[in-house]
Amino acid sequence: MSRFTHPATKNKLIKAGRQTRWAPFWIIQKIYFRGRRVHPGKHTVVKRSWRRTKIKV
Numbered sequence: 082m083s084r085f086t087h088p089a090t091k092n093k094l095i096k097a098g099r100q101t102r103w104a105p106f107w108i109i110q111k112i113y114f115r116g117r118r119v120h121p122g123k124h125t126v127v128k129r130s131w132r133r134t135k136i137k138v
Contacts, residue, residue, distance in 0.1 A: 093138045100127040 103121035113119055122128075129136070 090138050093136070097129070097136050101125055101129050
């Protein structure tokens with residue numbers, strides 16, 4: 082990236098970072114109750130890795 086980054090580009094990167102975060106722990110308990118153990122990454126909005134898929138910003 083260049084030294085100056087356009088604010089629109091920053092906003093797109095910030096949104097992409099938010100979408101790939103894990104779900105909160107209480108979401109898992111709310112969906113599956115207490116007995117089931119599920120990884121919080123299962124309920125993310127977008128499944129993307131910085132190595133595999135580029136977002137073309």
